[in-house]
Amino acid sequence: DADVTQTPRNRITKTGKRIMLECSQTKGHDRMYWYRQDPGLGLRLIYYSFDVKDINKGEISDGYSVSRQAQAKFSLSLESAIPNQTALYFCATSERLNTGELFFGEGSRLTVL
């Protein structure tokens, strides 16, 4: 089983719908992240959480919200999806950043029509 699991892996939805992407991890890491990937733009940080009570906005948080339900779970919500939120979304975890290493889930591909 994967250490970082994302659900759903693929989702097609319509403009205006509420969408939740879920991430769970078995690595025991305190730190969790949501990134968005678009062709030619690399990975951009949406939100990050250093523990259950510590949640912070990344560089592109507008239109998104998150919930850290437990150490192992970090969900990303799009309250009212729009087409330019069509992208590949990655959840990642890290223990500490001394090694600069993030552990990524397999990604959730979201299409907003």
Added chain:
Amino acid sequence: GQSLEQPSEVTAVEGAIVQINCTYQTSGFYGLSWYQQHDGGAPTFLSYNALDGLEETGRFSSFLSRSDSYGYLLLQELQMKDSASYFCAVRDYSGGYQKVTFGTGTKLQVIP
């Protein structure tokens, strides 16, 4: 804010050596990482440099010069399976937190 620059595409021949450069601008710099991502897959960690110099891991090596805000990933004895996108990423400190910010990626195509 942070910015990272790396070439968008590189083509190299199987068995050869290729170098992917990365320049960055950031405050509170801690270190530079490299990630590999195959099409449709998740990024996977390759290496991390916090200090100046060369770090070697098998066929892959990574270099950092903090004074030049520059690093590179060196891939030797290229194999077809090395065809992938490679991202540099800075670990830095801003807004009271450490974060990892990614470059836009270099797509490496290995040809026979």
